[in-house]
Amino acid sequence: MSPKPATQADVTTDADETAVRRAISSTERPPPPSPMSAALTFGWRGMLKVKHVPEQLLDVTITPVMFVLMFTYIFGGAIAGSTAEYLEYLLPGILVMSVLFTTVYSGVALNTDLTKGVVDRFRSLPIWRPAPLVGSLLGDSVRYLLSGTVIMVLGLILGYRPDAGIVGVLAALGLVVVFAFGLSWVFTTLGLVLRSPSAVMNAGFMGIFPLTFLSNVFVDPTTLPGPLEAFVNVNPISILATASRGLMEGNVDSRDLVIVLAVAAALTAVFAPLTTRLYRRG
Amino acid sequence: MTTQSPLAIEATGLVKSFGDTCAVDGVDLAVRSGSIYGVLGPNGAGKTTTIRMLATLIRPDAGTARVLGHDIVEEADAVRAAVSLTGQLASVDEDLTGRENLILLGRLLGLKRPAAKDRAGELLDAFGLSEAAGRLVKNYSGGMRRRLDIAASIVVTPELMFLDEPTTGLDPRSRNQVWSIIRALAAEGTTILLCTQYLEEADQLADGIAVIDRGKVIAEGTPAQLKASVGSGALYVRLLDPEQRPEAAQLLDRDLGAVTMEPDPAALSAACADAARGAEAVAGLARAGVRIADFSLGQPSLDEVFLALTGHTAEDAASGARDPVNEEQPS
Ligand SMILES: Nc1ncnc2c1ncn2[C@@H]1O[C@H](COP(=O)(O)OP(=O)(O)O)[C@@H](O)[C@H]1O
Ligand SMILES: [Mg+2]
Numbered sequence: 001m002s003p004k005p006a007t008q009a010d011v012t013t014d015a016d017e018t019a020v021r022r023a024i025s026s027t028e029r030p031p032p033p034s035p036m037s038a039a040l041t042f043g044w045r046g047m048l049k050v051k052h053v054p055e056q057l058l059d060v061t062i063t064p065v066m067f068v069l070m071f072t073y074i075f076g077g078a079i080a081g082s083t084a085e086y087l088e089y090l091l092p093g094i095l096v097m098s099v100l101f102t103t104v105y106s107g108v109a110l111n112t113d114l115t116k117g118v119v120d121r122f123r124s125l126p127i128w129r130p131a132p133l134v135g136s137l138l139g140d141s142v143r144y145l146l147s148g149t150v151i152m153v154l155g156l157i158l159g160y161r162p163d164a165g166i167v168g169v170l171a172a173l174g175l176v177v178v179f180a181f182g183l184s185w186v187f188t189t190l191g192l193v194l195r196s197p198s199a200v201m202n203a204g205f206m207g208i209f210p211l212t213f214l215s216n217v218f219v220d221p222t223t224l225p226g227p228l229e230a231f232v233n234v235n236p237i238s239i240l241a242t243a244s245r246g247l248m249e250g251n252v253d254s255r256d257l258v259i260v261l262a263v264a265a266a267l268t269a270v271f272a273p274l275t276t277r278l279y280r281r282g
Numbered sequence: 283m284t285t286q287s288p289l290a291i292e293a294t295g296l297v298k299s300f301g302d303t304c305a306v307d308g309v310d311l312a313v314r315s316g317s318i319y320g321v322l323g324p325n326g327a328g329k330t331t332t333i334r335m336l337a338t339l340i341r342p343d344a345g346t347a348r349v350l351g352h353d354i355v356e357e358a359d360a361v362r363a364a365v366s367l368t369g370q371l372a373s374v375d376e377d378l379t380g381r382e383n384l385i386l387l388g389r390l391l392g393l394k395r396p397a398a399k400d401r402a403g404e405l406l407d408a409f410g411l412s413e414a415a416g417r418l419v420k421n422y423s424g425g426m427r428r429r430l431d432i433a434a435s436i437v438v439t440p441e442l443m444f445l446d447e448p449t450t451g452l453d454p455r456s457r458n459q460v461w462s463i464i465r466a467l468a469a470e471g472t473t474i475l476l477c478t479q480y481l482e483e484a485d486q487l488a489d490g491i492a493v494i495d496r497g498k499v500i501a502e503g504t505p506a507q508l509k510a511s512v513g514s515g516a517l518y519v520r521l522l523d524p525e526q527r528p529e530a531a532q533l534l535d536r537d538l539g540a541v542t543m544e545p546d547p548a549a550l551s552a553a554c555a556d557a558a559r560g561a562e563a564v565a566g567l568a569r570a571g572v573r574i575a576d577f578s579l580g581q582p583s584l585d586e587v588f589l590a591l592t593g594h595t596a597e598d599a600a601s602g603a604r605d606p607v608n609e610e611q612p613s
Contacts, residue, residue, distance in 0.1 A: 017462050019408035024470040029438050030392035032363065041389040049377050052418060117371030121434070124337050125390050126363040281340070 035128035042135020047142070059105065060147040064098040068154050071218070087160040092172060092244040093217035095151045096237060099144045099180045100212060104204035106140045107187030111197045123280060130276040137184055144180045148173045164250035172247040175260060179240050182264030185271035192278035217241050236263045290315040290442050290473040291336060295345035298331050305331040307497035308345070313490070318464065318474045320488030322481065328497040329477035330370050333444045336475070337367045350441055366440035370447050370477075372427045373434065376420040380411050380430050383419060387437040398437075405433040409463070425456025432463055442473040449483060461486060493591055500591050515580050516542075517554040517563060522573040524548040530572045537563040554579060 033041070050056055071090055110133070113119060122132045152169050162168050187204050194200045214228070215237040221229045232238055240260050246252030291313035298306040306328040313319040321329050334340045336349055338358040346353065352360040367373065374383050381402050388398030406412045409429045419427060428448060435443055445464065449457040464487055468474055478484055484491050485505045493501040493508070501508060509515075517538065521527060524547040531550055535541045538560070540553035554560040560579050567574060 017466050020463055020466045021470055023404050023408040024436055024439050024467060024472070029363075030394075030397075033390060033392045038390060041386065044389075045375070045378070045386055048382055052377060052379075116376065117369045117373040118375045120334075120337075120339060120369040120371075121367060121373035121387075122390075123339050124362055124365070124367040126359055127390055 032126045035131060038127040038131035039135040039138060042132050043138040043142075044135075046136050046139025050139075050143075057143070057146065060102055060143045061150050063101070064094070064147050064151045065154060067094050067098055068151055068158070072158060084159050084161070087155060087158060088162075088249075089220075089245070090218070091151065091155040091160050092248055093215075093241045095148055095172070096176055096241045096244060097212050097217050098147050098151055099176050100183060100208055100237065101205075102144055102147050103140075103180050103184040104187050104201065104208060105143075106137060106184040107189075107191035107200045107204055108197045109140075110136070110188050110191035111194065111200045114192070129280060130272060133188060133272070133275055133279060137181055137188070140184060141177055141181050144177045145173065148176055162248040162250075164248055168248045168250055172244040175247060175257070176240065176244060179236075179260055179264045182267040185268055185275055188275045189271050189278065192275060211235060211237055215241060236260065239263075288314060289348075290317075291319070291347065291349055291475060293332075293336065293345065293347035296332065296335055296342045296347060297344040298328075298335060298340065298342055304497055306335070306342075309492075309494065309497070309499055311347075311492060311499070313473065313475060315473050316468070316471055317489040318468050318476055318487050320484035320491040321475065321477045321494055322479075322484045322491050323477075323494035324479060327494045329494060330446055331497075332494070333367070333446050333475065333477055337365060337444050338362055339367075364440060365442045365444065366435040366438075367444045368431050368435045368446065368448060370450070372431045374419050374427065374431050377418065379416050379418055380422070380426075381406060381415040383430060383434055384437055387434050391438045393438075401437055405437065409433045410459075423456075424452050425459065428452060428456065428460055429463065432460070432467075436467070436472075439470070440472060442475070443467065444475050444477075446477045447479065448476070450479065457483075495591070515554055516551045517560045517577065517579055518544070518549065518551045519564065519567065519577045520546065520549040520575045522548070522575045526572050529570070530567055533567055533570055533572070534563055537566055548575065 032038075068091070071094055072087060113136075119132075152173065164171075186207075187200070190203055191200050194203060214232055215235045216232055217237065221232040221238070224232060236259070239256050243252055243256035243260050246256060289312055291311055293309060293311040296306055296309040296311075297304070309328070309332055311319075311321075311332075321332065323329050331340070335342045336347055336354060338354050338361050341355055346355075348354070349361045350364050352364075354361055374380075375386070378386065384402035384405055385395075385398045388401050389395065393401060402415075403412075406415045409432070411426060411430060411433070414422060414426060419430065422430065432445075432448070448464070449460050452460065461483075464474060464476070468487075476484070476487060488505065490504055491502070491508060492499045501511065503511065517534070519530065519534070521530060527543070527548065527550060531541050531543070534550065534552040538552040538554050542551050544550055552563070554563070557579055564574065564577050
């Protein structure tokens with residue numbers, strides 16, 4: 001039962017049978033909400049949770065700050081020459097890494113949500129089926145955006161000056177968030193298949209960690225042995241990092257953009273229906 | 283078929299297994315529109331699984347069911363549009379406030395934002411939750427949470443409501459409040475399928491009851507019919523003089539049979555299915571000079587019904603109690 005003692009309010013406020021009856025008889029059934037409206041309502045739910053527990057935002061603000069400082073000052077000097085120089089290479093990569101790491105938490109959060117009774121109610125509503133999932137990922141996208149913004153602002157403070165200016169930075173941020181939205185469907189699927197939040201976390205990082213480090217996020221692949229270089233070059237995370245650098249420097253290869261968006265679309269096309277089916281089935 | 287059908291729920295041979303566990307093993311149900319129907323059974327009997335199938339949350343492995351005239355598999359969306367579910371775990375979002383929960387539900391059911399807000403306020407008032415409206419639900423007491431849960435189920439009044447163990451874990455006062463809400467719902471015409479482990483709850487609220495054990499309906503009828511199906515009640519007699527108990531026992535054994543000595547040294551009881559014979563037996567005692575302090579004729583409790591239906595070995599329970607008490611259920 002409640003962790004707190006029964007309050008006086010508990011005693012003075014009973015359900016009033018007449019008022020209950022009046023409340024019961026006073027509604028008509030409206031037409032169900034549109035898919036968009038239902039999804040946005042779930043996005044609103046995600047925002048409300050952040051409002052009530054703002055500490056949730058620590059992982060999307062503190063962690064990226066740590067990453068930027070750590071990689072810039074510990075590894076940066078060893079990899080390139082001056083701070084400004086290696087920030088130019090590193091910062092887009094750190095942006096990609098931090099945001100992609102955050103997507104794992106979408107799966108963890110969904111798994112946690114499943115243990116709660118409210119999911120049964122959502123499942124029993126006459127709404128567009130993927131709405132709860134699309135909605136919470138839209139809410140999570142706000143977190144991705146926040147994470148990305150923290151990194152970019154910190155980068156600018158540290159002396160990063162992208163050639164394409166603010167427009168380029170925003171475009172890169174947008175691209176990374178779109179890719180993260182697609183990728184997070186993989187983790188929501190994991191979130192529904194695995195039994196516990198920690199299992200989702202472990203499996204998620206076991207996948208995303210090597211994929212991120214076997215990309216060009218931190219190092220120029222030409223320094224790598226042949227087979228590894230080949231893998232790094234086709235890794236979508238490399239292509240995303242390259243495209244982000246390109247957008248910020250104003251020299252993006254449009255083929256990279258197409259590939260990144262196509263991969264995001266493909267991940268969504270495969271894993272969104274899968275997640276939805278698993279979610280409905282319970 | 284429309285919702286005008288006299289049967290709100292019509293289930294035939296529902297089966298659902300989880301791996302090796304056959305959670306529901308051929309359940310038939312017929313629930314009249316506008317009634318409160320109790321599904322009574324111990325923990326693990328298959329009540330929740332049955333409700334989840336009927337509420338379209340899981341698909342049956344076999345069998346069919348129509349809810350408000352709609353097939354639960356083929357027309358799941360039509361079912362969802364007309365029913366609401368109050369699950370065994372409170373189906374509210376603990377990380378939101380009570381008011382936010384109700385607004386969320388209102389929006390998801392298609393109310394515009396101002397209408398959803400108004401409706402939330404109206405329900406919070408009616409359910410005595412307006413003071414707690416701005417608090418996070420995780421800080422609510424069990425009774426408040428349950429009331430919010432039921433309020434959330436009627437943001438848009440459903441034609442049929444599934445209630446899964448609505449008073450489990452509540453103190454008696456909260457339980458009475460929930461009962462009065464359920465009665466109010468029924469009085470407004472909502473059909474209610476109520477799962478419960480509490481015999482008293484089914485007895486208090488339900489018009490019809492299905493007793494379920496190990497995934498099977500083992501008896502069905504009105505509370506009165508179920509009690510009658512156990513056969514006998516008992517005649518309890520308390521004597522003025524404990525010395526006369528052996529004599530009274532002899533007489534009752536002759537007239538009724540199955541005499542039991544009660545813990546009270548002046549009291550005894552005998553099996554008695556028929557009130558007239560009970561009255562005669564009491565008169566017989568009086569004629570023989572046994573002085574009686576008081577007597578009563580008790581119906582068997584629903585607990586005894588349950589024990590009688592499930593207290594046997596599995597085969598006995600299956601063969602002996604399988605036939606329904608009565609097909610028709612008077613309202
Ligand atoms: N999702 C599930 N996976 C595996 N077993 C389950 C699942 N749901 C229920 N069961 C099993 O099915 C049986 C019936 O459960 P349930 O319908 O919850 O009973 P009740 O609600 O009457 O207590 C139990 O033995 C339970 O352990
Ligand atoms: Mg149950």
